Amino acid sequence: MTEFAGWLMPLRYGSETAEHNAVRSAAALFDLSHMGEIAVTGPGAAAALDYAVCGWPSALAPGRARYTMLCAPDGGVVDDLVIYRQAADRFLVVANAANTAVVLAELRERCPGAAVQDETAQTALIAIQGPNASRILAQVTELSPDGVRYYAGAYGKVAGCPAWVARTGYTGEDGFEIYCAPQDAERVWTALSDAAPGADGAGLPAAGLAARDTLRLEAGMPLYGNELGPDVTPYEAGLGRVVRLDKPGDFVGRAALAARAAEGPRRTLIGLVARSRRVPRHGYAVLSLPAGTTAGVVTSGAPSPTLGVPIAMAYVETGPEGPFGIDVRGKTEPADVTELPFYDRSKQR
């Protein structure tokens, strides 16, 4: 167990590698109840959110979701978010646990025309992720999981409990995130686990934070505090597509983001595959070879269970052309630049 943004979270339930592989090959369950859920509601909600975030929530059809960011006036990232339009006048904004208070305060200030309510304590979040997720979920809900499109959601019942069921996730696999009442969470979890008893009858494996981190890293997904923070805009992170400069009206950060879009990112996020087995970790220096001068810094690094080699994302101040090495505790280990993501399920099967 580990302390995480004020929550006591399991880093791993057993072997984090087995948990990771279960998500890639079959399915596993995650308890993500630490995530922040903020409801923005009322007739003015859509317009208010268009001003508050850099995406275009008012253009979402009810039932659809979008990955977006809350930026500061200078364009820096305050948090990355998933926004679900649950009804015409109701949006659910999902924030990182460590940033929930900040996002809540910003939304209250930026959305005077809407009701902004923190629902984190009233909301449990259970995710089922992996290629078998849809088939397993279908056994415990009257919804048709396959009828829910990627980045969409629907109200329904899971294990008889009312829930918002969304086809979203942070693993690079197909999967669903089930938002329900905390008192129903155990029932939902147990029903999903029992629906896939497995050869040993132990049920679906549970996956902890360690597996969640290696899964999202392989999928090239940024983590706030690593790839994202107040000192970078979405453009540096290679996520300029989330900034909707084409939407009408002003929004927080528009001028700064438009300028950054025109001048180009100040740093480049790259993917690196290490040639040695020594693992590049967060904060290690990236060196330009053969000179050995500092080119940037590793933002996330881990041994990739799927690829069997250490992988890393890093910001470099130079262009993305190598060759690069990584200063792994005093010894330079060569690493090859690779296209992100490291793992793309559509190319696997």
Next chain:
Amino acid sequence: MSVPAELRYTEEHEWLAIDGDTASVGITDYAAQSLGDVVYVSLPAVGAAVSAGEPCGEVESTKSVSDLYSPVDGEVTEVNEELDDDPGLVNAEPYGAGWMFRVRVTVAPDGETALPPGLLSATEYEELTKSAG
């Protein structure tokens, strides 16, 4: 959490088994479980001189990396090459197939095998892990 009674231990969570002038060394079950899945073990070279309490290798797991310390002074006579292909042996059998290296322990001028002070018994090591939570 297993702590075999016949082994000696260090505060850095290594175990050692003494047989004559040779000490076999690995990391404890407690250490392996704390690290998580071990993915790579960097071991000293055969023939290398090692000193008690000095780092002589690295243990990489999914989430972290730790120095591997030699518990004794001496010369490395053998390393566990199986770990290169299967580092998970450290988690599966920390006191068996997951052993790491063997050292011929330096003999003191009086002819006695020189074990450094401060090695822990199984009982003492168990106390240490309990107080560490």
